[in-house]
Amino acid sequence: MACRVVTADGWVGNDHEDLDPSLPWLSTDRGMRARWVGRAQVRALVLDRREAEHTARRISGDDRLVLRATEAPPTSVAAARQWERAYRYIRESSVAAATEENGDGVWEAELHRHATLATLSAFSTTFQEALERAAQTRPAPATVRRAIAFIEAHAQEPITVDDIATAARISTRGLQYAFRRSREMSPTEYLRSVRLAGAHDDIAHGASGIATVARRWGFGSPSRFAAYYRRRYGHAPAETLRDT
Secondary structure (H helix, E strand, O other), X not given: OEEXXXXXXXXXXXXXXXXXXXXXXXXXXXXXXEEEOOOOEEEEEOXXXXXXXXHHHHHHOOOOOOOOEEEEEEOOHHHHHHHHHHHHHHHHHHHHHHOOOOOOHHHHHHHHHHHHHHHXXXXXXXXXXXXXXXXXXXXXXXXXXXXXXXXXXXOOOOOOHHHHHHHHXXXXXXXXXXXXHHHOOOHHHHHHHHHHHHHHHHHHOOOOOHHHHHHHOOOOOHHHHHHHHHHHHOOOHHHHHHOO
């Protein structure tokens, strides 16, 4: 579980350490406790451990990875803020989905995946260690793998190349160069490909409203989305929808 207690006067920690109560934290084997005086708002993402471990193994390429938290605090203040933005997006999207007469199973599954990736990207876990190890055996450097993990976690948010570079712990120019060398594309092109793949999956599974799906995946212009989609899949989004 990743959590933050928003309160004017609070404490977060365990028997071994006190944490900054203004930042979110991740449950560890040592356990975590929170106390506060007066009113508080608890923001929490509770993950399915098996599902989270499956996702971590798929991205890292380590089929034997045992997922666990290694540190309770986020990896940085920037990572904490990104997790907060992801939390708000997931909460608002969940509320919006709950008001619909017919629930969208595809959208619900995507929100679960988004919560998992956002948390894996923001906190120190064995997943992060697996990404570092992979750099020794895979052609993509660790910075690119961190960037890819961040992109997959936040593809539905209005992230920029600067955000990706910060998450990858490299300069924006350095990230551009690393992507060109290892992926033969820019970070922006990779982000677009992830968004297109997500939109394609939603449409292929019967999600209603092509324009809605496009907006969900960060494409503000339906015509531009259709052009990118046709270039990637060889036909219009409407044809995919008709084939479902």
